[in-house]
Amino acid sequence: MHPIVDHIQPVDRDAGEATRRYLDTLTKPPGSLGSLEDLAVQLSTISGELKPNVAPPAVIVFAADHGVAAEGVSAFPQAVTAQMVANFASGGAAINVFARQIGAQVEIMDVGVASPLTLPGVTLTKLRQGTANMVVEDAMQLDQAIAAIDVGVAAVDRAKRAGAKCLIVGEMGIANTTASSAMLAVLTGQAVASVVGAGTGINPQQQAHKVAVIERAIAARNADPQAPLEVLSKLGGLEIAAMTGAYLAAAAQRLPAIVDGFIATVAALTACRLCPAVRGYLIFGHRSQEPGHDVALKALEAKPLLDMGMRLGEGSGAALAFPLLQAATAMVAEMATFTDAGVSDKASP
Structure with missing residues (x-):
C-alpha cells in the first residue's frame, strides 16, 4: 500500500446534505436542474463548503x-x-x-x-x-x-x-x-x-x-x-x-x-x-x-x-x-432564494 492512503478521508456527506437542502430554497422547482444539482452536492462533499470554488x-x-x-x-x-x-x-x-x-x-x-x-x-x-x-x-x-x-x-x-x-x-x-x-x-x-x-x-x-x-x-x-x-x-x-x-x-x-x-x-x-x-x-x-x-x-x-x-x-x-462544474458552483453561489426574490415557493392548490 502507498503511504498517501493514510491521508485520505471520506468526503463530507453532511456538507452535501446542507447543499441539497439549500438548492431546494433556490428559485426553481426542486430537482429541476437535474444532474447539475447532483454535481453541486458532490463538489460540496469534496470541499466541505456550501459554496465551493473550482477555478482555476x-x-x-x-x-x-x-x-x-x-x-x-x-x-x-x-x-x-x-x-x-x-x-x-x-x-x-x-x-x-x-x-x-x-x-x-x-x-x-x-x-x-x-x-x-x-x-x-x-x-x-x-x-x-x-x-x-x-x-x-x-x-x-x-x-x-x-x-x-x-x-x-x-x-x-x-x-x-x-x-x-x-x-x-x-x-x-x-x-x-x-x-x-x-x-x-x-x-x-x-x-x-x-x-x-x-x-x-x-x-x-x-x-x-x-x-x-x-x-x-x-x-x-x-x-x-x-x-x-x-x-x-x-x-x-x-x-x-x-x-x-x-x-x-x-x-x-x-x-x-x-x-x-x-x-x-x-x-x-x-x-x-x-x-x-x-x-x-x-x-x-x-x-x-x-x-x-x-x-x-x-x-x-x-x-x-x-x-x-x-x-x-x-x-x-x-x-x-x-x-459544467463552474456552472454548478455558480448556481449555488449566485441564484436567488425564493425569500430573496420574493417568489412564492408553494404550488397553487
Missing part, C-alpha cells in the same frame, strides 16, 4: 512509452509519444487549446518517454525509457510503479500550491490503451475481447492481434486481481501509475478530479482499489468510444457528464466538462 483548474499531462508497442498493437510508431510531448510543450495540442479556453495552468511531465527529451515546458521526471514489453517480462518493477505514483502525488502538490481548485489529469503514450486494457481485464475479470477497442485507429485484423497480445501478456504475468499495485507494475505504464498517484493525491488534498476517458478511468479504478474513499473525489468528464471505458465506468458506478464520441485522451474530454 490545473491540467497535468503525464507521458510515457510502452514496451508492448514492439508487438505492433498501435496504428502509430512509438516515436509519436515524444513528438506529441513536443506539441504539448509548444501549446499546439487539443488539450492546450481546451486548457486555454478554461484558464487552466498546464504541466507536461515526462515520466517515461523512450526518447531523450530536453524541452522547455516539460518537467523531466523520467524513471526509465518506457516500460518493458509485458508479453516478455513485467512492465516495470514494483518500486518503479511506486516511484511513478510519487511523481503524480508531487505534481498535484505543486498544482495545489499554485492555487489550483480542480484537477484534470491527462496522458500520452503510444500503446497505452493496450496496457490499460490488460489492467482492466485483470481488475474486473472481464474477457479481453470485451475491453479492447480501436485505440488510435487500428483495423479489425489489428484489433484481433491486439487482443491476442494482451491475452498472452496476462497469462505470462499472472498478476493477482486483488493486488492493484501488482497489476499496475506487471501490466501497466509509468504514466498510468502517475495518474493513479494524482487521483490519490487529489483525494488527500480534498480537490475534485475530473476523470478523462478510458486510460484515465483505468488509473482511477486502480486508485479506488488502493483506497475506496478516493471514489467520492472523482467526477467523470465524458464517455469514451473505447469499449473498455464502459466496463471501467460500470466498475466504478460512474455516470459521465458528456457523451461526445471522443477517444483522444490527453485530458481533452475532462477539460470540456469543466464548465
Whole structure:
C-alpha cells in the first residue's frame, strides 16, 4: 500500500446534505436542474463548503512509452509519444487549446518517454525509457510503479500550491490503451475481447492481434486481481501509475478530479482499489468510444457528464466538462432564494 492512503478521508456527506437542502430554497422547482444539482452536492462533499470554488483548474499531462508497442498493437510508431510531448510543450495540442479556453495552468511531465527529451515546458521526471514489453517480462518493477505514483502525488502538490481548485489529469503514450486494457481485464475479470477497442485507429485484423497480445501478456504475468499495485507494475505504464498517484493525491488534498476517458478511468479504478474513499473525489468528464471505458465506468458506478464520441485522451474530454462544474458552483453561489426574490415557493392548490 502507498503511504498517501493514510491521508485520505471520506468526503463530507453532511456538507452535501446542507447543499441539497439549500438548492431546494433556490428559485426553481426542486430537482429541476437535474444532474447539475447532483454535481453541486458532490463538489460540496469534496470541499466541505456550501459554496465551493473550482477555478482555476490545473491540467497535468503525464507521458510515457510502452514496451508492448514492439508487438505492433498501435496504428502509430512509438516515436509519436515524444513528438506529441513536443506539441504539448509548444501549446499546439487539443488539450492546450481546451486548457486555454478554461484558464487552466498546464504541466507536461515526462515520466517515461523512450526518447531523450530536453524541452522547455516539460518537467523531466523520467524513471526509465518506457516500460518493458509485458508479453516478455513485467512492465516495470514494483518500486518503479511506486516511484511513478510519487511523481503524480508531487505534481498535484505543486498544482495545489499554485492555487489550483480542480484537477484534470491527462496522458500520452503510444500503446497505452493496450496496457490499460490488460489492467482492466485483470481488475474486473472481464474477457479481453470485451475491453479492447480501436485505440488510435487500428483495423479489425489489428484489433484481433491486439487482443491476442494482451491475452498472452496476462497469462505470462499472472498478476493477482486483488493486488492493484501488482497489476499496475506487471501490466501497466509509468504514466498510468502517475495518474493513479494524482487521483490519490487529489483525494488527500480534498480537490475534485475530473476523470478523462478510458486510460484515465483505468488509473482511477486502480486508485479506488488502493483506497475506496478516493471514489467520492472523482467526477467523470465524458464517455469514451473505447469499449473498455464502459466496463471501467460500470466498475466504478460512474455516470459521465458528456457523451461526445471522443477517444483522444490527453485530458481533452475532462477539460470540456469543466464548465459544467463552474456552472454548478455558480448556481449555488449566485441564484436567488425564493425569500430573496420574493417568489412564492408553494404550488397553487
